[in-house]
Amino acid sequence: MxxxxxxxxxxxxxxxxxxxxxxxxxxxxxxxxxxxxxxxxxxxxxxxxxxxxxxxxxxxxxxxxxxxxxxxxxxxxxxxxxxxxxxxxxxxxxxxxxxxxxxxxxxxxxxxxxxxxxxxxxxxxxxxxxxxxxxxHHSTFGLELATTPDDILASIKKKQRAVIRHSLKNDLSYRIDKDVDVAYQVYSESVRNLGTPVFDKKYFTNLSKAFADQLDVLTVTNAQNEPVSAVLSFYFKGEVLPYYGGGLHEARALKSNDFMYYQLMCHAQRSGCRRFDFGRSKDDSGSAKYKASYGITPEPxxxxxxxxxxxxxxNLSPNNPKYALFINGWKRLPLWLSRILGPYLSKYLG
Missing domain, CATH: 3.40.630.30 (Gcn5-related N-acetyltransferase (GNAT))
Incomplete structure (x- = not known):
């Protein structure tokens, strides 16, 4: 130009x-x-x-x-x-x-x-x-991080706080590293279950190369030491941004996603972050309601x-009725096939 x-x-x-x-x-x-x-x-x-x-x-x-x-x-x-x-x-x-x-x-x-x-x-x-x-049509959700794990938990809305307390009693463990392969495995299955095409795996790899010092992965494992939830997060200007997260089918029963985000808040606070940026969600979506359950006020x-x-x-929203048939069909794809086909579509859906 x-x-x-x-x-x-x-x-x-x-x-x-x-x-x-x-x-x-x-x-x-x-x-x-x-x-x-x-x-x-x-x-x-x-x-x-x-x-x-x-x-x-x-x-x-x-x-x-x-x-x-x-x-x-x-x-x-x-x-x-x-x-x-x-x-x-x-x-x-x-x-x-x-x-x-x-x-x-x-x-x-x-x-x-x-x-x-x-x-x-x-x-x-x-x-x-x-x-x-x-x-x-979207809002973003963020909260200031309290200074101790107990205070972070206390800052969360009562109903969601009870869910997190429940998760802490389950046989869950977590680790924090830069294992984008595990993050991709969990994320790709999670979005397939939602009927959404997944990115090419090399996207996660390239993110980890470009932002090596500003990225990590928190993985939650069950009693058998198998990953059930994972989130790839970015760190910038005193904020943690959990960006690509998800859980497998058993995550709901284990409440491992709730466990994951709470542990990420605590880890980020210990690492010097002052704010938790939960990212954007489409207004009135399930994702927006989940984030609001933490007591976070949406910012348009x-x-x-x-x-x-x-x-x-x-209107490229997944809530658009004309995409309903596609979404329902995608949910039924074998995981391996969704990982092959997904990148051809997702590259235009950012």
Whole structure:
């Protein structure tokens, strides 16, 4: 993309020699999130082969604003430009509102040149740009971590606290390491049971390479030392983000997922984290209700979208009735087959 001169700064594409500088900007910016880091460019390109268009504004060669963008092109799911797929947060962060808007408008111009269906920017907080329409169908859930395991448990809503206490009496153990293979095995079976296509296994491997110092896996095992629940988590700016978690069929009876998230809270607090970011869920979904059971107040997410070639807002939600037959069929697939077929679909569903 050619430089676009706007007053005394320009907007250009990110090159590999500036990854470190980009990440330093993300760390230093109040709105910089884990999902703004340059490592996502490497992970997405190497795993899904999508074209990345990471833009930044520079002034006297200094970065003064960034916007990660990924182009996804599928005959089945359409052609989009998103900040950022596979991530719950995104959008532009900048030194000023004017620079942020300039980056957003540059994204829209890029989307028009690429002839995408729409451009989507995933903001956590509300921002305004007259060229985009705001839509809020998801919320994020987070809580401040108390300073001891007992206090963490006490901070959880009474009914869910009782469930966790029950789980602590079961014959469960846990370990924390970087075993993404086990995380994938549990996660892939969990999402198959929900009727959702799973990612390629190399996605987890590439995440562990790109974010080696900011990632771990907590695995819960039963009395036979077999994994029953697992969660892959990210760590950034004093927060832990349990991102890809799930459990096998027996997890419900053992309450091992509840055990898992409580142990992760305690581990994160001991590691210096101050906040537990439970991530996004679609409003009124089962996932949202589960997170709210911890006593967490949902915070609406403020995504922006600008239609380019599309004539109406897309609805790729699993709650869309037209996907019901597919979801029910996917649940019945053999696990091995779901792991083969899933990556061909999931690469467009981030």
């Amino acid at each position: 050619c430089a676009n001169h706007i007053t005394d700064y320009e907007i250009v594409k990110l090159e590999s020699n500036r990854y470190q500088e980009w990440d330093q900007y993300v760390v230093s910016h109040d709105e910089g999130s884990f999902f703004h880091l340059s490592g996502w460019k490497t992970v997405i390109e190497e795993t899904f082969k999508h074209q990345c268009h990471f833009l930044f504004a520079r002034q006297h060669n200094d970065i003064i604003g960034i916007l990660p963008l990924v182009e996804q092109k599928s005959r089945l799911f359409g052609h989009t430009l998103v900040s950022t797929p596979f991530c719950v947060y995104g959008g532009a962060i900048a030194n000023s509102e004017a620079i942020r808007i300039a980056l957003e408008d540059a994204a829209l111009r890029l989307g028009q040149r690429l002839a995408v269906d729409y451009v989507e920017l995933r903001y956590r907080k509300a921002v305004n740009n007259p060229n985009f329409t705001q839509f809020c 997410l403020h995504y922006l979208r600008a239609l380019v070639r599309a004539t109406e807002q897309p």
